[in-house]
Amino acid sequence: MAKQAAKVPEAAHVLIDFKPKHDFFVGIDSDGCAFDAMELKHKECFTPTIIKVWGLQAVSKYARETCEFVNLYSKTRGLNRWIALTRVFDLLRERPEVKARHAEVPSGDKIKEFIESGYPLSHKGMVQFAADHAARFGPDPELERAVLWSTTVDEAIADMVRGVPPFPFVRESLRKMQGLVDLMVVSATPVEALEREWGEHGIAEYMTVIAGQEMGTKKQHLQFAAKGKYPDDHILLIGDAPGDRDAAKAVDVLYYPINPGGEEKSWRRFHDEALGKFLSCEYSGAYEDALIAKFEKLLPKTPPWDKIKRIEYED
Ligand SMILES: [Mg+2]
DSSP: OOOOOOOOOGGGHHHHTOOOSSSEEEEEOTBTTTBSOHHHIIIIIIHHHHHHHTTOGGGHHHHHHHHHHHHTSSTTTTOOHHHHHHHHHHHHHTOHHHHHTTOOOOOOHHHHHHHHTTSOSSHHHHHHHHHHHHHHHOOOHHHHHHHHHHHHHHHHHHHHOOSOOBOTTHHHHHHHHTTTEEEEEEOSSOHHHHHHHHHHTTOGGGOSEEEOGGGOOHHHHHHHHTBTTBOGGGEEEEESSHHHHHHHHHTTOEEEEOOTTOHHHHHHHIIIIIHHHHHTTOOTTHHHHHHHHHHHTTSOSSOHHHHHHHHHHHO
């Protein structure tokens, strides 16, 4: 299908219609930022279903390592599920261990077509894309498998993820912002899962809106709900991944990093120090730059197996 401009998802109208009640806006990412659920979701839900549904049993060890690198331990941490899946396929296909075993890694070409199509990059977006594609060209095995995989992931998450509390100082920070800041969850997770997770721990009540993957990308969430409704330096996104920083900077608003591995310390600093600077308009500039510079050093770009290979060759 021809490349189309990104559509405004139907569900996003709640964000477009949102009217500020306070002078400041803070968007908060969910997985790995407010909740310590990244390890559980990826290691127990995403990775096992990728191996099972995409037939990667013969190279499960390398598939697992690649999934964890893409989704948890590199600069692509927190990436949308479809973009991350094609990246896993692309990296895995090039690994010598995979080539040596003649394992068949899916091309991901049809999923890439979906990513470029302008359909929302959500589960529902893929279901719709696969149905529209089937109506025009007949069923496509990769798209059918993609729908099955996404369904299986969401079922695994609904079954597995519970009892994971927010990081220390999240609740305290939300309380401290009440009456001063409009608060929104800004996440690439399905809304149903977000409402369950934020509701389970009694912190959904602090949030004005819960924005998930059905309402567009994180950049769109900020554009629709906040941009132009507050001065740019009154809008802040809190996130744990470079993609969160990119979403904030794409619309020229502020970013506060929750450092992977140092989440508690990051939230404590937000509660004790950064929030006050944000509310007194002293956050942007040297203070924000220093936090982001430190955050950017934490996650690698190059897979560790590439480094191992290079060292071996150099020896
Ligand atoms: Mg995250």
